[in-house]
Amino acid sequence: MAEKKSLGQEFSKGLIKENPVLRLVLGTCPTLATTTSLESAIGMGLSAAIVLVCSNIVISALRKVIPQKVRIPCYIVVIAGFVTVVQMLVKAFLPALDQQLGVYLPLIVVNCIILGRAEAFAGKNGVAASALDGLGMGVGFTAALVLMGGVRELLGAGSLLGFQILPESVPPMTIFVLAPGGFFVFGILMACANKLAERKGKPKATLGCAGCPMAETCTVADKAACAGEKEEKDA
Amino acid sequence: MSDTTIQNMLTVSASPHKRTGDTTRGIMLDVIIAMLPALVLSVVLFGPRALVVTLVSVAFCVLFEFLSRKAMKRENTVGDLSAVVTGMLLAFNLPSTMPLWMVIIGDAVAIIVVKQFFGGIGQNFVNPALVGRIVLMASFPVAISDYPAPFAWKIGAVDAVTTATPLAQFTGIYGAENIKNAINATDLPTLANMFFGVRGGCLGETCAAALLLGFLYLLIRRVISPTIPFVYIGTVAVIMLIAGKGNLMFVGYQLLAGGLLLGAIFMATDYTTSPVSFKGKIIYAVGCGVITSLIRIFGSLPEGVSFSIILMNILVPHIEHLTTPKPFGTVKQKKQKGEAK
Numbered sequence: 001m002a003e004k005k006s007l008g009q010e011f012s013k014g015l016i017k018e019n020p021v022l023r024l025v026l027g028t029c030p031t032l033a034t035t036t037s038l039e040s041a042i043g044m045g046l047s048a049a050i051v052l053v054c055s056n057i058v059i060s061a062l063r064k065v066i067p068q069k070v071r072i073p074c075y076i077v078v079i080a081g082f083v084t085v086v087q088m089l090v091k092a093f094l095p096a097l098d099q100q101l102g103v104y105l106p107l108i109v110v111n112c113i114i115l116g117r118a119e120a121f122a123g124k125n126g127v128a129a130s131a132l133d134g135l136g137m138g139v140g141f142t143a144a145l146v147l148m149g150g151v152r153e154l155l156g157a158g159s160l161l162g163f164q165i166l167p168e169s170v171p172p173m174t175i176f177v178l179a180p181g182g183f184f185v186f187g188i189l190m191a192c193a194n195k196l197a198e199r200k201g202k203p204k205a206t207l208g209c210a211g212c213p214m215a216e217t218c219t220v221a222d223k224a225a226c227a228g229e230k231e232e233k234d235a
Numbered sequence: 236m237s238d239t240t241i242q243n244m245l246t247v248s249a250s251p252h253k254r255t256g257d258t259t260r261g262i263m264l265d266v267i268i269a270m271l272p273a274l275v276l277s278v279v280l281f282g283p284r285a286l287v288v289t290l291v292s293v294a295f296c297v298l299f300e301f302l303s304r305k306a307m308k309r310e311n312t313v314g315d316l317s318a319v320v321t322g323m324l325l326a327f328n329l330p331s332t333m334p335l336w337m338v339i340i341g342d343a344v345a346i347i348v349v350k351q352f353f354g355g356i357g358q359n360f361v362n363p364a365l366v367g368r369i370v371l372m373a374s375f376p377v378a379i380s381d382y383p384a385p386f387a388w389k390i391g392a393v394d395a396v397t398t399a400t401p402l403a404q405f406t407g408i409y410g411a412e413n414i415k416n417a418i419n420a421t422d423l424p425t426l427a428n429m430f431f432g433v434r435g436g437c438l439g440e441t442c443a444a445a446l447l448l449g450f451l452y453l454l455i456r457r458v459i460s461p462t463i464p465f466v467y468i469g470t471v472a473v474i475m476l477i478a479g480k481g482n483l484m485f486v487g488y489q490l491l492a493g494g495l496l497l498g499a500i501f502m503a504t505d506y507t508t509s510p511v512s513f514k515g516k517i518i519y520a521v522g523c524g525v526i527t528s529l530i531r532i533f534g535s536l537p538e539g540v541s542f543s544i545i546l547m548n549i550l551v552p553h554i555e556h557l558t559t560p561k562p563f564g565t566v567k568q569k570k571q572k573g574e575a576k
Contacts, residue, residue: 172374173375
């Protein structure tokens with residue numbers, strides 16, 4: 001485990017430094033699939049954030065009760081419970097959004113950001129820290145999705161939230177609402193996030209083991225080796 | 236490792252060494268010269284607008300190359316002329332009526348995204364000009380399939396007279412019972428017109444004669460090896476001979492139509508994105524030919540040259556890995572049992 005962080009840091013690390021999509025590269029499938037328009041990106045980001053915060057709190061509270069060997073199924077049950085709640089609410093009050101998100105809404109159950117945070121953070125830390133971690137990650141996820149959804153809808157359809165922004169005479173670049181355009185935007189945003197994280201944090205910020213969902217089962221004997229290796233390559 | 240240590244490792248001193256005069260700039264200049272006949276013919280066929288598209292494309296490719304090298308604080312590589320080649324190739328792959336701002340977007344994708352994001356010349360994993368074309372094709376399908384009829388510019392009706400490309404006209408012929416009747420029933424340009432480029436199409440791809448002249452020049456100057464173009468075109472010819480039930484007219488149209496010659500001569504042979512070994516080149520070129528033919532015959536798009544080359548570009552590292560030549564005198568290592576791959 002990395003050094004102890006203050007509660008504020010637990011929240012803010014999810015925004016850029018350990019942004020789940022752009023820095024940890026988790027949950028890329030819903031990211032690429034639901035960012036064809038700004039509206040569905042916001043819907044997806046917020047739904048996942050709500051589930052993330054709730055499941056982090058519950059899992060953190062139950063962390064001493066859940067047996068080590070069956071923790072993953074337990075986490076999934078908790079997450080699935082919250083996803084079902086969110087899904088029913090969306091179906092009831094925002095049927096249009098439900099139509100847009102389609103299968104990706106129930107698929108939040110197996111979203112690796114949520115499971116990753118449960119495994120890497122909530123299962124080991126207190127309730128308050130876990131809630132803030134979930135909130136930070138959720139906001140980071142939503143922000144990344146909103147950025148991607150905004151860029152893709154603006155360039156690919158010439159509109160934002162359904163309102164026409166670019167003049168009708170400019171034909172939009174359809175490729176941005178298709179999968180390849182999604183990858184283009186994703187890659188460029190990742191590069192920007194890396195640049196930002198590098199500038200903000202220590203020189204050549206490394207992710208360390210805290211944010212790594214594989215930390216538990218990691219076979220690298222020397223935990224500092226991960227960070228050291230990366231720095232060497234960068235040098 | 237610092238540059239000086241690499242330099243020391245690579246420098247073989249003592250005894251006078253003979254050096255060839257080959258430079259990147261020289262090779263790129265040869266490619267540009269080889270493309271000039273096709274450019275001249277495109278201006279004859281599609282009017283000054285073809286020249287405008289090409290010049291704008293070249294200018295913006297060079298500009299984007301300059302700016303992105305500057306922004307990334309890297310040594311400037313505008314002088315190697317590779318951006319000029321990319322700009323010309325991209326323009327050759329577009330119809331002469333393409334709006335200029337779209338051409339500029341294509342240039343930006345080709346140079347900034349495909350070439351400079353991956354490290355510049357020699358580092359791109361696919362052909363920049365082709366990705367530029369494909370992005371434009373996926374984004375502006377209407378504008379990019381607006382092919383002016385040849386010589387339409389002379390009667391001053393550039394926008395009004397558009398024409399279907401021979402490959403688009405071919406859609407009905409592929410599955411026909413009697414290929415010969417089907418060809419005769421379709422209003423195709425004559426084969427001679429096809430050879431000299433009097434047909435609809437992208438501005439640089441239509442004139443087979445000019446492209447072959449460029450090919451000859453590149454072969455004489457030893458800029459490219461003939462393996463890839465011959466195997467690529469040969470594969471398409473064989474498949475089309477089968478698909479056309481032995482009809483030679485069918486094969487002739489297939490070889491002269493679309494961007495096959497332009498792709499096989501100028502784009503599939505790009506050093507960075509084609510295999511080095513002879514065996515690898517053959518696998519690569521056969522793959523290009525098969526995918527091109529399959530897209531033409533079965534795909535929903537009339538032409539598949541750009542997609543086939545891109546797809547095979549992506550496979551090149553694997554092809555190289557499979558066809559690493561055995562150093563002379565060595566014994567092939569036996570695979571250990573249970574060895575991890």
